Amino acid sequence: MKFIDLRSDTVTWPTPAMRTAMAAAEVGDDVYGDDPTLIELERLAAEIVGKEASLFVPSGTFGNQLALFTHCPRGSEVIIPEHNHIIQHEAGAAAIIAGVQFRTVATDHGILTASDVASRVRIGDDIHYPPTSLVCLENAHSSGRALTLAEMDGPVRVARGAGVPVHLDGARIFNAAAAIGADPREIAKRADSVMFCLSKGLCAPVGSILAGSSAFIAAARRKRKIMGGGLRQAGILGAAGIVALKDMRGRLADDHARAKSLARELEAIPGVKVDRAGLDINMVFFSVDPKPDPGRFQTAMLARGILVNPPEDGQLRYVTHYWIGDAQLPAIIDATRAALPA
Ligand SMILES: *Cc1c(COP(=O)(O)O)cnc(C)c1O
Numbered sequence: 001m002k003f004i005d006l007r008s009d010t011v012t013w014p015t016p017a018m019r020t021a022m023a024a025a026e027v028g029d030d031v032y033g034d035d036p037t038l039i040e041l042e043r044l045a046a047e048i049v050g051k052e053a054s055l056f057v058p059s060g061t062f063g064n065q066l067a068l069f070t071h072c073p074r075g076s077e078v079i080i081p082e083h084n085h086i087i088q089h090e091a092g093a094a095a096i097i098a099g100v101q102f103r104t105v106a107t108d109h110g111i112l113t114a115s116d117v118a119s120r121v122r123i124g125d126d127i128h129y130p131p132t133s134l135v136c137l138e139n140a141h142s143s144g145r146a147l148t149l150a151e152m153d154g155p156v157r158v159a160r161g162a163g164v165p166v167h168l169d170g171a172r173i174f175n176a177a178a179a180i181g182a183d184p185r186e187i188a189k190r191a192d193s194v195m196f197c198l199s200k201g202l203c204a205p206v207g208s209i210l211a212g213s214s215a216f217i218a219a220a221r222r223k224r225k226i227m228g229g230g231l232r233q234a235g236i237l238g239a240a241g242i243v244a245l246k247d248m249r250g251r252l253a254d255d256h257a258r259a260k261s262l263a264r265e266l267e268a269i270p271g272v273k274v275d276r277a278g279l280d281i282n283m284v285f286f287s288v289d290p291k292p293d294p295g296r297f298q299t300a301m302l303a304r305g306i307l308v309n310p311p312e313d314g315q316l317r318y319v320t321h322y323w324i325g326d327a328q329l330p331a332i333i334d335a336t337r338a339a340l341p342a
Pocket of ligand 1: 010058059060061062064085086138140141142169170171172197199208
């Protein structure tokens with residue numbers, strides 16, 4: 001990469017092995033259901049998260065919104081932590097596509113509790129109430145926290161007791177699995193549907209997966225077509241996804257280790273405070289006192305060949321990924337130190 005790009009793990013270019021696999025991919029027409037590479041990707045993806053079936057979708061946002069569209073009748077209610085991606089970063093799509101109402105919950109790093117769900121779930125015949133149709137969890141949470149299995153268990157138990165399905169936004173499920181030392185199946189088992197991204201730390205150029213029961217995925221396949229997500233020679237993209245799932249999951253712990261070492265070095269800079277509770281995966285969230293001018297900070301980093309996002313909610317975020325090696329860490333720290341007000 002020309003720049004050291006810390007903006008996100010979505011910036012990852014495909015690896016040489018992916019480009020080779022894409023060029024050689026055997027393809028068909030996936031809307032007719034006969035693209036062999038996509039069939040293999042969807043089989044492999046379902047197996048890795050322990051679900052009956054899965055569906056390739058163009059993006060993580062698409063997969064989440066398709067899950068809501070498939071699970072939830074219009075006008076029903078979804079219980080969800082207020083800082084989840086589905087609310088914060090999907091452009092209000094749920095109001096437009098699924099037509100659901102969100103019942104938001106203020107949480108610590110996306111940790112929804114059993115009582116959060118129990119006190120909000122609405123079932124019964126009262127015509128005033130929108131019926132609860134879904135509970136959403138996110139693991140790893142986009143605040144950098146990986147939820148433990150025990151933390152998932154509470155809200156899942158209450159949802160299941162009420163007959164309400166659970167959707168997991170697992171954009172970074174493999175980061176979560178590495179962070180808590182669990183098989184991704186153990187995480188996915190706690191949800192009826194799970195979305196995960198091939199296009200983040202796993203380096204595939206495009207695509208996410210929605211997985212669930214065979215009946216759920218059959219219904220989602222029709223709704224994916226409604227959303228314009230039926231792709232033809234999608235095996236070209238799926239070939240990179242297969243490499244992502246087979247070869248790229250095992251190295252995510254390296255990204256986590258680099259995020260932790262960046263955090264240690266950043267904490268040594270005066271005024272920097274790292275959010276230690278959100279340091280489970282490949283992201284370092286930190287604030288600086290006094291607050292740097294966002295534009296000036298970005299420009300000063302860029303002048304040293306480093307791309308960063310502007311602060312969000314007063315926090316900066318550095319994300320490690322495949323294209324950030326140990327060799328780049330000192331340059332990141334030196335540039336940050338120089339870019340901050342003395
Ligand atoms: C990135 C992300 C998504 C959406 O993925 P896109 O492919 O960017 O649409 C959804 N949920 C979480 C938690 C994410 O981090």
